[in-house]
Each structure stands twice: as structure tokens, then as C-alpha cells.
Amino acid sequence: MNNTGDTAFILASAGLVLLMTPGLALFYGGMVRSKNVLGTFMQSLIMISVISIEWVLLGYTMSFGPDIQGLIGDLSWLGLHAVGSAPSQTYATTIPQNAFMIYQCMFAIITPALITGAFAERVRFAPFVIFALLWSILVYNPVCHWIWGSGGWLAARGVLDFAGGLVVHLTSGAAALAAVLVIGPRRGFGKQSFMPHNLPMTVIGTGLLWFGWFGFNGGSALAANGIAATAFVSTHLAGMAGMAVWSLVEWLHRGKPTTLGAASGAVAGLATVTPAAGFVGPMSAIAIGIIAGLLCYTAVSLKSRIGLDDSLDVVGIHGVGGVIGTICLGVFACKDINPAGADGLLFGNPVFFGGQIFGVIVVGAYAFVVSWLLLKIINAVMGLRVSAEDEVTGLDLSEHSETAYS
């Protein structure tokens, strides 16, 4: 039977997660040069179309359809066959199944959009769209099934991921690393400095992302209950802690706390707590946010050393965040907080901790390898990069025949 409160909560959450995609577009768009802002937007926005269509036709059944060997869902829900407004027997049994389906769709949309920050300002639109579509089918859907699909093999091995540390942040972070290696740096990288063209835009994006994250993590309880409240609280506390720590570290390290630093720390904290949100208490969430701020700041600072042009720090924030969040869950998880969860290292359960690390290795390796192959193939077939001249002109004009401001 559908519960009105749970239904209201999940539909609201689905709306919030959808809002994160334009939010991400703004977050990224503010950081690029003004000649690339629309191109950067488009790479996120078009995911709403490309992935939604993929999801309703194929992705949902691959991810959540009846299990095959723990590896993938079968095709019995192809094109949403038999997915109506009656609740599912397996997932979110108190809300219409199409509400659950569309809520999950929003996760599938934003995940490839996250990757785009890694190769900002230099990739052609067409090959990107093809990459994102194939990536979603070959990387997102399987990993989603392994962890969230009933019968998924990683879930069966006890790996936990409340709202997407592995499924969303690590997969996109690993793909981002592959993309940086395959696509290479922007022209003038190292010589010129590429300063953000519009930091207020990035701040608006951060605000919308934070707001949406409540739906992303809170909604992952799939009901308006105590776990949802716990996840909501963890999300907020890790976000605020990440923001505080990044600002502070930058203050000590560089002499000033920056606005972009605060925004980056917030996103780092929010991303890192994602896998743990509904499984840990508030003090653990704060600890996770602090760790996130420290390690992501370090990762981002190191990056410049090794000369990788992960332009908007997808690896340093989402990749690293997904890894440490999943491992932190192995440390801080507590059954008193969520009986459906597990006890972590802190609560004397090294087995679960080991399982989380196993999950990180499996998902990270799988996502990286498949992404790398996909990018190599697409690059060989049609070329991922814009021409040197187009890169100088900027994506807005060369790829979309538009100018952002006039």
C-alpha cells in the first residue's frame, strides 16, 4: 500500500536530485572561462535527456530488474514494462514503483555529468554524448545492480553504500581519472592560469547542490522515517565540516580562506558522507566531513604537482571522496543508528571494514578500466577533442554557435 508521507517525501527528493544537475552545471560553469560556460552547461544538461531515455528503456531493468547471477538485472522491465504506480514488492514497498524508478533515474543522470568537470573546456559535444550513453550502460547500470539491485553480488558480500559513494562518486571519479589520462591537458595548461570566470555562479551552484543533496541522501532511506532524518543530519553536518576544514586549511596553507575553497570543501564533505549518511551518527558524520576536507584538499593540491589537468577536480573531490567515504563507513557504521546497517571497525567489526575496502577496489578498478577502454575507442573512432583553433575560440561558439554574455 502506498503511504502518502513516504510518497510525498520520495517525489520531493526526486525533484531535489533533478535540481542537482543544473546545480552542477552552475558549479562547473562558474569555474571555466567565459568562452566555455555554455559548453560546460550543455554537457550536464543534455544528460537529463540522454540518460533519462536510456534509463526508462534499458537502465532501470538492468539495474533493478530481476537478478541474473548477482551481476545484472534481466530485461523483464524493458521500457518500464509492468512498472506502474503500484508499489514494488522488492524496493521501497510503501511508494509507487514509478516514483522509485524516477528517483533512481535522477541518480543515473547526474553521475556522468559529474565526470565532465575532468575534461572541461576541450571536448566535443557529439563524442561526449556517445561516451556518456555507453558509460551509463556499461559502468553505471552494472555497478548500481551489484550494490543496490536485489541479489547484487557486492550487496550479497555485505558491501554497503547508502546513497552512492561507490555507485555515483567512485564510478564518476574513476572515469574522470581515465578521461584525464586519455584526453590530456588543455592548451596552455601549466603556462597560463585558467581562473574561474564567475565565482558567484559557482556559489549558486553550490547552494543548489547542498539543497538537492538532502534529497539525494535523505531520500535514499526510501521512506520519511528516522533513517531519513539521520541521513539528512549526517549530510548537513559532513557538508558543513568539509567547508570549515577546507577553508581553514587553505587559510593556514595560503594565508586566506577562499569562497571557492569553502564551496569545494562543502561538496567534498557532502560527497564523502554519501555512502555513510544513513548508517552513522552525527559525530561520525562530522568526523567524516573533517577527513574529507583534509584529504580532498591534499589530493587537489598534489594534482597540480603531477601535472594532470583534472580541470575541475573530479578525481580529487568525487573520486577521493567516494573512496574515503566508503572506507569511513567501514569504520563509523553503527547498528544502534541503523539496525539495517552494520557495525564498523570502531564498533569492533573488521570484517565489514574489509568488505568496504574490497568494494572500493572492485568498483574503482572496474569503472576505471571500462571508462579508459571506452574513451580510447571513441577517441580512435571520432576524436574526443576539439581542434586547437576551436579550443582557442571556446566551446560556446565552436560547439554551440552561442555567446553566453553580450
Added chain:
Amino acid sequence: MNNTGDTAFILASAGLVLLMTPGLALFYGGMVRSKNVLGTFMQSLIMISVISIEWVLLGYTMSFGPDIQGLIGDLSWLGLHAVGSAPSQTYATTIPQNAFMIYQCMFAIITPALITGAFAERVRFAPFVIFALLWSILVYNPVCHWIWGSGGWLAARGVLDFAGGLVVHLTSGAAALAAVLVIGPRRGFGKQSFMPHNLPMTVIGTGLLWFGWFGFNGGSALAANGIAATAFVSTHLAGMAGMAVWSLVEWLHRGKPTTLGAASGAVAGLATVTPAAGFVGPMSAIAIGIIAGLLCYTAVSLKSRIGLDDSLDVVGIHGVGGVIGTICLGVFACKDINPAGADGLLFGNPVFFGGQIFGVIVVGAYAFVVSWLLLKIINAVMGLRVSAEDEVTGLDLSEHSETAYS
């Protein structure tokens, strides 16, 4: 008895629909020249004041008050008399009536705001406000009663409109057409090109509109139930399909997919599915979005030919969207999806299909004629257009003594 889940859902939806008005201001504001952005904002924002006051005093009882001859509500709820937090016996019987009242208020606000895109950059503030007020009383309230008021004559003839294809989009689209004819083109139309001054602003607006549309269509189920989930899903799928198709067509037609094209296609899809959202299945919703993208793109392209300066394409997107959405409902409606709905042509029910076309003709003609007369009269009495000099200076300075950026 008030149901907490339904109440939470409708209040949240009312908030979302309110947010659409600033969203629309941004969507439109980004497309005008920088000297007119504040004037464009104000035409949307002030509707929140003008229409809200009209609605609580008069509009609500005209639209939803006890029926007179199927034509209009009587005045027994004047000034919200007897409209309290107890549920209505007639409408949304599981939530406080004042929640239903304020939710409907948000629809009344955004409808005249939609019209403003047609005569952007050239109309005086004062006569516009008077027009909007009278238009709401003479066009919006009656049409709203005919279709959504209990006893409304179009509803009685079986015309369906889930969330406002006729009540919101066709009325505003028809008024927009009248306005374009009465007010005429901007100075230099055809000679100069009027490029958008800030496309990122338009993208922010699109994001907020999409987000709000979940409340607009989802909330129109008036309860947090399966129909709400169905409407939510249809909304998202039609929006994403409209975005995909418009981008694709523009790509083939002009060589590049544009950001504004993606945004326009999304709004076209969202507007077009509005009347159908809670009555059709997901594949039908996708079909509706595809049709919307194709036909709205065509309409907008033709416009320039016939030399009408529907500046921000209200006719081409909301007018056309309202018409084809209402007709598509006549085709795709399915009782298996919503027993309270109807079966469409596809499901062997030409009668219902005919009724929808009848609804389009009646509402389109009524809205166009009354709007045209209103505009003619107001124009004669006080003049709708700013002076040539003020048009050159821009609305921001001439009408509001402000500069947007400095």
C-alpha cells in the same frame, strides 16, 4: 480529515509553483538585452502581488466557488469567506482548503506572467499591470472554472486538463498572440538582431522551472498518491524528450545544438505534457515530448517568416504546446493509467478526442478575443508602448530608474 502526507505534498507543490515565477523571470530576463532585464523581471514578479490579492479577494470564488450555470463560481467565498484549514467537501478533500486555495493561487500568478514574453522590451509597466489584473478576472478565472470548477461546463462535456494545458498555457498563448498583433514589433525588429544578454541566466531559470514543474503537474493530483507519481514521471519524460528533440532538430537544421535550444525544448515538452501528465503512461509522455519538440521548433522557426515579433516565443511554445498537449491527451489518455481519466483515440475513444479539440477551440477563441479587446481598449485609453526614446534607453532606466549591472 486532513492527511499529513497529502498536506505536506500540496504545500511543497505550492512552494514549487511559486518558485516558477522567479524562474520564469530569469528564463525571460536572460533572453532580453541587458537594458531590459529588470523591466522583464518586474513584469513577472509583480504578478505575485497583483494576482495574489485578486485571487484571495475575488479569483478563488470566481474559479472554485459554488457554480452558476457551469459558467462561473458565485461570490460566496468572496475574500476567502469560510475558506479555512478544514478540508473542502468538493476539492482535494484530504487537505486543508486554504492549502488548495494557495496552491491554485500560484497557477493564477504565473499564467499572466507567461504572456509577458510576447511583448518583451517595449511595454509600459502601469498599463501592463492593469491588463494583467483584468485579464486574470475576465479570462483566467472563467476558463479555470469551466474546466476545474465543480460544475464547470467544459468539464461537464468531458474535456480534461490535468494541470493547465488549456487553463494556463493556451490562455496565455492566445493572449500572447493578441498582444503581438496589437502592440507590434520592437524598434529595429528585422533590421537588428536582438541576442540574449545572459544565457546562463536563462539556464538557471530553466532549471528552476523544471524543478517547479514537478509541483505544478505532480501536485495537480492533489494528493501524494500513484497519480502524483505518474504525473511526475510524465512531466520529467516529456521535458527530457522535448529537450532532446529540439536540440537534435536544431543540430540537423542549423549545424549545432544550442543551449537555448535545449532549454526551449525542455520548456516546450514540459508545457505540452501539462494537460496530460496524470492521464498517460510513460511511453505516451515521451511521445508527447517528441511531438512538442518538433512542432514548437517548427512554429518558432515559421514565426520569423511571417514577421511577427513574439519576442520570446510565447505563442510558439506555450500556445502551440497547450494546443497539441490537449489534443495529444485526446489521443494518449488511458484509463488503465488513471481510472478517473478517459480513454483516448489510441484506446478507441474518438468521442473524447473530439471533446478535447472542442475544448481547444473554445478556450483558444475565448482567450484570444477577450485579450485582444482588452489590449485594444487599454492601448486606446493609456497607451501600452513606451516612447521610442524610452525603448532605446531600455525599460530598466525608463520604467524603473535602475541599472541591472554596474
Added chain:
Amino acid sequence: MNNTGDTAFILASAGLVLLMTPGLALFYGGMVRSKNVLGTFMQSLIMISVISIEWVLLGYTMSFGPDIQGLIGDLSWLGLHAVGSAPSQTYATTIPQNAFMIYQCMFAIITPALITGAFAERVRFAPFVIFALLWSILVYNPVCHWIWGSGGWLAARGVLDFAGGLVVHLTSGAAALAAVLVIGPRRGFGKQSFMPHNLPMTVIGTGLLWFGWFGFNGGSALAANGIAATAFVSTHLAGMAGMAVWSLVEWLHRGKPTTLGAASGAVAGLATVTPAAGFVGPMSAIAIGIIAGLLCYTAVSLKSRIGLDDSLDVVGIHGVGGVIGTICLGVFACKDINPAGADGLLFGNPVFFGGQIFGVIVVGAYAFVVSWLLLKIINAVMGLRVSAEDEVTGLDLSEHSETAYS
């Protein structure tokens, strides 16, 4: 027992109130010069970190913990000890206590952020952070306990404040006045004019604030019931009335209605109705909005006369709004609307009216004096103002080593 509808509603409301802080940052940021926009943002954003950490460790138990003499909560909930997802016996008994805790946290965050508008463009980041932290502990928490904490002495004397006219708006307004006196005007105040650098940004902020205010006032019913609907309606109506009146008065007084005027009137109406939202009927809410528009406009206009540089009019809008809203509640409150409330002067209850005035005097005086002392001390110890040169350079570069636009 947790009610799903109430839980969904309060979590959604908590998200909305969080969104108000970036909304405020945009509202303020658009009004400053472009060299100070990031510095202005940071003063709001960092509150999310500083106050959240303070709240979970200390603030929540000080405000809502078991009462000591009606003055303050004891420390039994220090660090959220015993605050879990089971409902509280005292507050919001149908939702998880941690949901109530985080919802209240959002109020604590935005209150000191409101103050920053008073001393925009001239204060150092470090001393501001210290001030905000101490202010929250010494002003916000006690006042919050007096009025909303069970056993609070002002509550015991029958003082009512639905969503923060005293707790949020008057405390911040009084602190703003103290800050203006202690810190003094910007360089060139009176000589130069400081025009807003980006009014569209201010409009975006206004839209988000209005949207968030539904959670701020509606959520203060702490359940998805008729009172929530009543508060939601009052909020919208006072906001729209404030916007209408400010625009109109400015039109008559200066010859044009301005966009910033509309935005300011909206915020004035929304702030003023805050203490009354759940206790008054719709017509009273409109009256309150009208009074707010008139008096706040007057206050803001007078300010310039007496040469105080309350840069973004925190005193004139939030201080004055908090005062008149609380007093208006003493006039318009009505038990037919909310039995848990009171009858006001209009309904023949001068005692309650007197009590409200008493509340205003006590809270206003307390907040002003403590804020003034705090600012004096911090100023003496570390200096609140940036150097003359840094003020010329702007906060973005001098305090954060960033440039907003490039």
C-alpha cells in the same frame, strides 16, 4: 510515533530554510559593489559551518535542553547526547527528534547571517566569525530558549512568536544597529553613491528567500496540518502585500517602482509576518504585509537622513519588521485560527497585546546591549574593520584573494 507526513514536511522545510542562507548571500551580494561580492557571500556561507558545529555541540541543548529557571537549557543534550531519531516527548512529538534538531539548526544559521548586511563591504573575516560564534551563544541561544524552549520565561508570560519575529529578526536587527554604531560607515559614505553591482543576483536571492520562507514559517507548525497551511498562506500574502506596498509607495514618492523596491518590500512583508504566520487569518496577514511595506520603507528612507550606514538595511527591514510583526501579532492574533494561539487586541485581549510589547522591549534591549558589548570588545582586541587600503581594494581580494568575475 513518527508520522511520515509530518516527517517529510519538516525535513523538506529544513532543506528550504538551509537554502535561505545562500539565498540571503545572493540577496546581499547583488547589492554590494563587485569588489565585495565574494566577501559578502562568505560572511553568510561560513555561518553554515560555524553555527552548525556550535549548534550540535552546545546550541541545541542551551536552547531546547531541560529548562533551568526559565533562562536557559541545561547541558544534558551536549553534543546531541540522547538526541536520536525517536521523537522528543516535548517538541514536535510526531517526528524524529534529530529532524527537529536540524530544522532548528537552520534558523540558528541564518540569524547571524542576516546581521552581515549592516556592516557590508568593510569588516574583516576573522573577527566577524568570532563575533558570530559568540553572538549565537550569548544572544541567539538564550532568547531562543526564553521563547521556544519548554519552560522559557517569556513563553511562560504568554509571549508568542510563531517562527522568529523576536528570535530571528529582532535579535539580528538589534545586533545590526549595534554594529552600525560600533563599526561606522563605509569610506566615502554620503559622498559617493554605492549602487548595487548586480540586481539580477538580488532578485534570484529574493526568489530563493521567498521559496525558503514557506519552510521557515510553514514548517514552524512542526507538522503537516492546518496550522502549517495557515502559516504558509499568511507568509505568501504578507510577502505579496509588502512587495505591492513598497513598490507603490516608491512609485508615488520617487516616480518609479523599482525592482529592488519590490524585492525589499517582499522581504519586509515576509519578515514581518514571521511571528504571526500561524496565528492569524489571511486578511490579517495582508494587513501585516501592508503595514510592513509602509513602515519599513519609511524606516529605510529616514536612515539616510540620520546618516547611519546600515548598508543593506538590516535594521530598517529585519529590526523594524521583527518589532512591528510581533506587535501586530498582539493585535491580529485569533484563537479561531489557531486555538493553541491567543486572541489579540482586535479580539478584545489587551493583556496579550501588552505581553507582546514587553517581549519586544526585553528581546530588543537584551540583543542590542550584548551585541554592542561583544562588538566593542572584539573591536578592541583585534579590530573589526579592514584597513583603508583594503576597503578600497575590496574584500574579495583583500580578505579572500579572489576576483568574482574575470
Added chain:
Amino acid sequence: MKKIEAIIKPFKLDDVKEALNAMGIKGMTLSEVKGYGRQKGHKEIYRGAEYVVDFIPKVKLELIVEAEQVEAVVECIRQAALTGKIGDGKIFVLPVEDVIRVRTGEKGKDAI
């Protein structure tokens, strides 16, 4: 060769450009400037207070032309930019000693 600098009202730019094209002038550089002069600035309102903004947006055209063209070009710009109202702007003629085209290195007349 001479340099002509013309300060005109922004909305006249298109007319001026067309007029110059019509007479075969194919190259120019323009920039957005703010002007101060006889033309009164506009009033702005900020929270119920009035301010006068006395720097007015103008467009500045810079063209290098051959000495013998100066007369004609100046007159052409003047006609196209004329509204007859205060603030129509000014045209300055300055001496130029040399012109070089980056692409080819051509100098003088050929570089224009």
C-alpha cells in the same frame, strides 16, 4: 594617414557602421566608453533615495584612414550619428605616423 576617433550614442552604431560600409570603409575598432559632458546624466533610485549617474554609456569608434578621406569619413559619421539632441558626441582627428598590418608586415596605406 589620420586617426579618426568618434564618440557616439550606442544605438547609432549600426547606422554608422552601415554608412561607413556604404562608402567603402571596411575596417574599424570600437570600444564601450562612458561619456561626460553637456548631456545630463540619468536618475537612479536606490531604496527610496535618488542618485544621478552622470557618466553616460557611449561607443568610441577608431578608424585609420588616408588623409584625403578624412573629410568624407567625418561627415559620413556625423550624418549617421546625428539625432540633433545633446549628447550626440564628438569626432576627433589625430595625426598618425605609421600603420603596420600584423599579418603581412605591410606598412602605410597598404596596411589599412
Added chain:
Amino acid sequence: MKKIEAIIKPFKLDDVKEALNAMGIKGMTLSEVKGYGRQKGHKEIYRGAEYVVDFIPKVKLELIVEAEQVEAVVECIRQAALTGKIGDGKIFVLPVEDVIRVRTGEKGKDAI
């Protein structure tokens, strides 16, 4: 007639404008420019990395004055723009051959 171009610190603009008004100069054109010179640029931080931005915002004033006024105007601007710190800017004096007022067609002195 001469053209005076002054590159000054933006926050000094109001003072300079007032000083010029005081001596009866009623017309000028200004533009926002970026300057590069002895004055060191400022440091910016981007995600924990430091960059130096060495183009500094300046305001460029352009005024046409009669030859005999040049001395006085230059000194007036200098006084008003002076802070004594590096980066105060420069004033250039260029020859002008003719000035035309668009509105009236007046030439030379009368056009200023």
C-alpha cells in the same frame, strides 16, 4: 587643441572628475582599462594554488582641451589622482588636428 590621456587608479576617478569640474572642464570620455607596469599585481588563490594577476584595473580618461589649457589640466589631474604610491598612473599629451561636434557640426574650439 590637444588630447590628454590620463591613466589613473579607479577609486580616484571621482576626485579627478570634481577637480576638473572645479576648473571648468565639462567634457571627458573614460574607459576601463588594464594596466601593466612597475606596480606589482595581486595574488589570487585557486583551489590551494597561487597565481599572480599582473594586469591591474585602471581608468583611462580622454579629454580634448585647448592648447593653452594643457598645463593646467595636466597638473589638476595629477594633483587629484595622486596617492604617492606606485601605480598612480600616467598622463599623455597628444596633438589633435581637428574636433567636430556631431550635433552641430561645429569645428575646432567651439566643438569642445
Added chain:
Amino acid sequence: MKKIEAIIKPFKLDDVKEALNAMGIKGMTLSEVKGYGRQKGHKEIYRGAEYVVDFIPKVKLELIVEAEQVEAVVECIRQAALTGKIGDGKIFVLPVEDVIRVRTGEKGKDAI
């Protein structure tokens, strides 16, 4: 002393700046301008319609140099700004009568 005005492609600015530094030129002023000339403008699409925007973003460099440096500086800029494609820009040389440093009041050569 002479004034050199160079109109170049924006993305060449860094190269030009470095080249000038290399030859000891430490001062310049630059502004964003729009150029119109042989180089064709770009196409923009607006709701399915096509427009050509024929004003192209350029950067304008202004430097005052001593007469004897002009040759060298012009050549230096030309080399650094060269792409060989249409639209590379122009360099103008104008006479300057005097230069004053605001900070010190120094005149002529010393003020550069």
C-alpha cells in the same frame, strides 16, 4: 616619444606581453575592444535562426615608447601577435608631445 597602439587577437596577449618584457618594455595599458575588418565574423544561432556577429573581440595595447625604440617594439609585437591568418590586427604609431608620471611629476623619457 611615440604612442604605439596594437590591435591583436586576445589569445595572443600573453605571448606579446612576454615578448615585450623580454625586450625590456615594462609598461603598457590594454583594453578590450571589438574589431571590424576583413576577418569574417562568426555565426550565432538563436532559436533556429542564424545571425552573423561581425564585431570580433580584440585586445588593444597602448604603449608609450621612446622614438628610437619604435621600430623594435613594433616588430616585436608583430612577431608575437602573428598567426598568419586574417584578423591578426594592426599596429598604429602616433606622435606624443609629453608624458607625465602622476606619482612623481616626472616628465618626458623619465616618466615612461
